[in-house]
Amino acid sequence: TSTMESCTLKDCLKIIIDTFHQYSGQGGDPDALNKKEMKQLLTKEMPHFIKNSKDLQCVPHLFQELDTNQDHDINFKEYAVMIARLAMASHEKMHENAPDKDHHSHGPGLEGK
Numbered sequence: 029t030s031t032m033e034s035c036t037l038k039d040c041l042k043i044i045i046d047t048f049h050q051y052s053g054q055g056g057d058p059d060a061l062n063k064k065e066m067k068q069l070l071t072k073e074m075p076h077f078i079k080n081s082k083d084l085q086c087v088p089h090l091f092q093e094l095d096t097n098q099d100h101d102i103n104f105k106e107y108a109v110m111i112a113r114l115a116m117a118s119h120e121k122m123h124e125n126a127p128d129k130d131h132h133s134h135g136p137g138l139e140g141k
């Protein structure tokens with residue numbers, strides 16, 4: 029969308045932070061995502077990632093993996109790790125889908141374009 033195209037890295041960082049708080053503030057600890065908030069964040073903000081109920085079944089596993097201090101909440105640090113991992117996975121995908129393998133080029137990433 030045009031919003032993403034006009035988004036500088038600075039704006040993107042703000043979006044990453046604001047998105048966390050938009051969902052973390054819904055209940056429980058306002059500075060952490062519980063399972064329900066995490067599921068909502070992924071479903072609404074990463075619709076390409078969570079396409080069907082099978083993907084949704086992976087959320088508890090993903091949650092457990094990201095919850096490195098095992099307090100059953102995703103704090104901002106754990107969320108930031110998830111964003112970094114998604115960026116790396118998406119970049120990898122762009123290279124897998126690259127139209128010109130001999131030169132640095134990108135095809136579609138995880139976000140699908």
Ligand SMILES: [Zn+2]
Nearest residue numbers: 119123132134
């Ligand atoms: Zn690249």
